[in-house]
Amino acid sequence: MTRRVLIVGGVAGGASAAARLRRLDERAEIVLFDRGPHVSFANCGLPYYVGDVITDERRLLVASRELFRDRFNIDVQTEHEVTGIDRATQTVRVKDLRAGAEHDEHYDVLVLAPGAAPIRPAARGLDLPGVFVVRTIPDTQRIRAWLEERPRREAVVVGGGFIGLEMAENLVRRGLEVTVLEKLPQVMPPVDPEMAAEIARHLRTEGVQLRLGEGFRDIEPATGDRLAVRTDRDATITTDLVILALGVRPEAALAQAAGLAIGARGGIVVDERMRTSDPKIYAVGDAVEVRDVIIGQEIILPLAGPANRQGRVAAEAIAGRWARFRGVQATAIVSVLDLTVATTGASEKGLRRAGVTDFGAIYLHPGHHAGYYPGATPIHLKLLYSREDGRILGAQAVGQEGIDKRIDVIATMIQMRGTVHDLAEVELCYAPQFGAAKDPINIAGMMAANALRGDMPLADWTQVGRRGAVLLDVREPDEFAHGHLEGAVNLPLSELRRRIDDVPRGREIWVYCAAGQRAYYAQRLLMQLGLDVKNLSGGFTTYTMMREAGLLP
Amino acid sequence: MTRRVLIVGGVAGGASAAARLRRLDERAEIVLFDRGPHVSFANCGLPYYVGDVITDERRLLVASRELFRDRFNIDVQTEHEVTGIDRATQTVRVKDLRAGAEHDEHYDVLVLAPGAAPIRPAARGLDLPGVFVVRTIPDTQRIRAWLEERPRREAVVVGGGFIGLEMAENLVRRGLEVTVLEKLPQVMPPVDPEMAAEIARHLRTEGVQLRLGEGFRDIEPATGDRLAVRTDRDATITTDLVILALGVRPEAALAQAAGLAIGARGGIVVDERMRTSDPKIYAVGDAVEVRDVIIGQEIILPLAGPANRQGRVAAEAIAGRWARFRGVQATAIVSVLDLTVATTGASEKGLRRAGVTDFGAIYLHPGHHAGYYPGATPIHLKLLYSREDGRILGAQAVGQEGIDKRIDVIATMIQMRGTVHDLAEVELCYAPQFGAAKDPINIAGMMAANALRGDMPLADWTQVGRRGAVLLDVREPDEFAHGHLEGAVNLPLSELRRRIDDVPRGREIWVYCAAGQRAYYAQRLLMQLGLDVKNLSGGFTTYTMMREAGLLP
Numbered sequence A, B: 001m002t003r004r005v006l007i008v009g010g011v012a013g014g015a016s017a018a019a020r021l022r023r024l025d026e027r028a029e030i031v032l033f034d035r036g037p038h039v040s041f042a043n044c045g046l047p048y049y050v051g052d053v054i055t056d057e058r059r060l061l062v063a064s065r066e067l068f069r070d071r072f073n074i075d076v077q078t079e080h081e082v083t084g085i086d087r088a089t090q091t092v093r094v095k096d097l098r099a100g101a102e103h104d105e106h107y108d109v110l111v112l113a114p115g116a117a118p119i120r121p122a123a124r125g126l127d128l129p130g131v132f133v134v135r136t137i138p139d140t141q142r143i144r145a146w147l148e149e150r151p152r153r154e155a156v157v158v159g160g161g162f163i164g165l166e167m168a169e170n171l172v173r174r175g176l177e178v179t180v181l182e183k184l185p186q187v188m189p190p191v192d193p194e195m196a197a198e199i200a201r202h203l204r205t206e207g208v209q210l211r212l213g214e215g216f217r218d219i220e221p222a223t224g225d226r227l228a229v230r231t232d233r234d235a236t237i238t239t240d241l242v243i244l245a246l247g248v249r250p251e252a253a254l255a256q257a258a259g260l261a262i263g264a265r266g267g268i269v270v271d272e273r274m275r276t277s278d279p280k281i282y283a284v285g286d287a288v289e290v291r292d293v294i295i296g297q298e299i300i301l302p303l304a305g306p307a308n309r310q311g312r313v314a315a316e317a318i319a320g321r322w323a324r325f326r327g328v329q330a331t332a333i334v335s336v337l338d339l340t341v342a343t344t345g346a347s348e349k350g351l352r353r354a355g356v357t358d359f360g361a362i363y364l365h366p367g368h369h370a371g372y373y374p375g376a377t378p379i380h381l382k383l384l385y386s387r388e389d390g391r392i393l394g395a396q397a398v399g400q401e402g403i404d405k406r407i408d409v410i411a412t413m414i415q416m417r418g419t420v421h422d423l424a425e426v427e428l429c430y431a432p433q434f435g436a437a438k439d440p441i442n443i444a445g446m447m448a449a450n451a452l453r454g455d456m457p458l459a460d461w462t463q464v465g466r467r468g469a470v471l472l473d474v475r476e477p478d479e480f481a482h483g484h485l486e487g488a489v490n491l492p493l494s495e496l497r498r499r500i501d502d503v504p505r506g507r508e509i510w511v512y513c514a515a516g517q518r519a520y521y522a523q524r525l526l527m528q529l530g531l532d533v534k535n536l537s538g539g540f541t542t543y544t545m546m547r548e549a550g551l552l553p
Helices: A013-024 A042-052 A065-072 A139-150 A162-173 A193-204 A254-257 A302-320 A348-353 A403-415 A422-425 A440-453 A479-481 A517-528 A539-547 B012-025 B043-050 B065-072 B137-149 B162-173 B193-205 B253-257 B304-320 B347-354 B403-415 B420-425 B440-452 B476-481 B517-528 B541-548
Strands: A004-008 A028-034 A073-076 A080-086 A091-094 A102-106 A109-112 A116-120 A154-158 A177-182 A209-211 A217-221 A227-233 A236-240 A241-243 A248-250 A282-284 A331-334 A341-344 A359-364 A378-388 A394-398 A470-473 A509-512 A531-534 B004-007 B029-034 B074-078 B080-086 B091-096 B102-106 B109-111 B116-118 B153-158 B177-182 B209-212 B214-220 B224-230 B234-237 B240-246 B249-252 B281-283 B332-336 B339-345 B361-366 B379-386 B393-401 B470-473 B509-512 B533-535
Touching: A013 A065, A013 A073, A013 A302, A013 B517, A028 A080, A042 A139, A042 A162, A042 B476, A065 A073, A080 A227, A080 A248, A080 A254, A116 B304, A139 B193, A154 A162, A154 A227, A154 A236, A154 A440, A154 B065, A162 A177, A162 A193, A162 A241, A162 A331, A177 A236, A193 A209, A193 A341, A193 A378, A193 A539, A282 A302, A282 B012, A302 A341, A302 B234, A302 B440, A341 A403, A348 A359, A348 A378, A348 A394, A359 A440, A378 A403, A378 A422, A378 A440, A394 A403, A403 A422, A403 A440, A403 B403, A422 A440, A440 B304, A509 A517, A509 A539, A517 A531, A517 B012, A517 B065, A539 B253, B004 B012, B012 B029, B012 B065, B012 B074, B012 B109, B029 B080, B043 B162, B065 B074, B065 B403, B065 B517, B080 B253, B080 B517, B153 B162, B153 B224, B153 B234, B162 B177, B162 B193, B162 B240, B177 B234, B177 B541, B193 B209, B193 B332, B193 B339, B281 B304, B332 B403, B339 B403, B347 B361, B347 B379, B347 B393, B361 B440, B379 B403, B379 B440, B393 B403, B403 B420, B403 B440, B420 B440, B509 B517, B509 B541, B517 B533
Parallel strands: A004 A028, A004 A109, A028 A073, A109 A282, A154 A177, A154 A241, A177 A209, A470 A509, A509 A531, B004 B029, B004 B109, B029 B074, B109 B281, B153 B177, B153 B240, B177 B209, B470 B509, B509 B533
Antiparallel strands: A080 A091, A091 A102, A116 A248, A217 A227, A227 A236, A331 A341, A341 A394, A359 A378, A378 A394, B080 B091, B091 B102, B116 B249, B214 B224, B224 B234, B332 B339, B339 B393, B361 B379, B379 B393
């Protein structure tokens, strides 16, 4: 008996499910429908195709219809939209978008991989020429055509998330003056505001107009083929091109119409085998809700890596094998004009939102490799860990080099339920071009372990100036003169032992330096002398980031 | 009661122990002796100082005597050699190398961090002008002076390990013609020969003369201030400069003379708290034997990262805290003329030497990032895993970019006792500049998991042509025409389904393609048709590496 497996959507999750299933089951009949002209295309490359970094569109096509047919005996039907599911008869309604005809197809197993759709607000002007989203190859073809048709000078990107920033970068590459409009007070919502502040600063340095805390209202035609973007502050930005990058929402309508369970976040509900509430229907990719392994809640995470793994798990399950999707930890990265930001696990705000309170956070700002070797650039790293058991809860990093590596190592540690003590012990590659004898990873683990053991009590940055603590700046006087925390006392570490009697007594001391190391040395000395000392983690560098983000009084 | 802690040797482990101890114990008297002029210098930067990548010698000095005094109240005595230990009286004999005077110093706790000494064979000519080792800053000053004194055209590096190759690179940078002499048939002894073959090929491409399987005999003066290096094949290489990079041996003489236990490898024996056989004496760094966590045997691993962590553990133990050194997994990296090789855990030959037989090995050769984004360069990755439980035993990678990241992730996974199934599930950073939706790490895990589950039985490369198997090449005809395994039948994957009757029956089939993916697809198809198919892991790319290494018939 040949089983008939129909798959709806052929990009990451759907294509993975199809190919994996064929490798496990040579006899199944596998038909893959996609309403677009392409399957298995490189979604994540689209902004770079706009930016002409990727110049040949064909490079975006990972696998063609013919390849699916010849290699895998998989029948790919592009420009065929599945418009309905009849679960009782196990049929789907398929519309041929070229011919217009509709017909029914029977399935033994159905896999839904419809993806996610760009969020389009209910606003006027979204259909005007020059207003685009970035989700498919045809979308980018339209943007490229618009740019090539005649000179365009300015662009507005609505939304400061991953796609928004990647589009900003690529439009800058194309020579446009770019304005990014973001309703939230920060770019890159998955990271904490002080980390996002580094990116914001960098974007501004690179000439991008960043309008934070300012939302999109609508678009009107302006003279000369231009567009007038209106914001919720009643400002108007006249521009040549608008990219809507407000995020995506799961394409769950088909599933919902078929009566499948839909979750609170609007995604299709699946079990750990990627099975929906109907045992004959699986769902994978951007349309499903997945379990966040840190906070233990269901989330929407439209990323290619998890989608691929989900497709694989669904195929295993359909083939009758044991497999489970372990959930997600939301590892993500974006590079914007040579600054990279990456994250894995929970953010601080994500923890708070989930009601987690017993966590610690440390900041460090080491070079990406040994300082004695030329070319080291700083990594700004924030590590979040459980104060109960030292487990790593999340990490975020911003910098020019070595960001992906550090976040990948921490992502691996999170997967394996590692603690900060484990991080302190990781044995990483060290040659001076690549890292340090104590890699930033080790230092992060050591710092957090010091905090957990009580060797390095931490102060709360948001309480600076609000508590009665003495602010002790242990940098050298010339550093202090260039800027310091209001009210801080300067007593350089290099003089601290000689001038120990100058240390204010009787009050809690909050110590800081440039990035944290000297402050820690001072703290250890003073604590052993019986003083009550807390560390402002990451020192003046963290302070600068916090201030930029508006987190300080 | 003030405890007196004496530390012998102030580079990585000794300096770490001293600084950490001060942070834990403000009252201890800490004295650090070093027979050299510097403490806490950047050992691993020395080759780059010779190569003028690091131009300022002061950058190599991580911390000075004054810094130790002012920051940590640590008394650093440079150019003071500890010449003997009297354990009964708890004193050491100290010789002031400038004044020549000797005196005794009492200790409550002694920490030995004497490091390792370059191996000098018993051969003539090692003291001739122009013959150097690379272990200290003065060593490199002498090499630089020799190069600057007058033009030098040629150099011989004796030894093809880490330091040998780094020196070869840096002498090439200085414009010299470099010959590397290595007694073993491969460079980089810690990695397997087929991986080392990639480096050998690259070195030769870059103009380095590589003489493998040819040992050093001695050196004689030659005319015009030159040197004649004689090899064990009775060849003579006339040159201007000789670097001896034959590895190092633990400086255990002081410990041995004091009656401390010395291990089979010649290093000081310590427990997991870094305590020697005398409870008042600790030892850390290159001079000690450490437990290899993969093979469970004691080894010598002269690397800065573990030395630092050992120093830290010793300080914790001295301060009466709980701490243990978890052992080593021998993570290491070297970059040679823009090619990087890194390793973590055991090599295949290391496993065999340790008597481990129930392991699997897979090869893959993916791009370091998504192929659709320009600039991807190949990573040659070998993963070793236990066939019993899937645990990762080791990994090696060679390539231009992203090598450190992949080995660091696997190193983390090994530390956490992860399996190949865990690797398949790692959620890593993905944007097209950094990786792929299925990162090389995931693919490695999936491949090994496929092998373990029996979905992808592996053939033994060393048996190619020795067994009666059909060699099936599923690449396209033009690829086949450019080179293939002797006796192979060409049947492209793209035609395999149409031409299924052309597949030879009745004999085992060993299938391969360029790098393994198409072969795997073919294998799954043929296995499901009931054929007995094995995969030549990594395909023709692995074959080329194996052949270069002389591992094939």
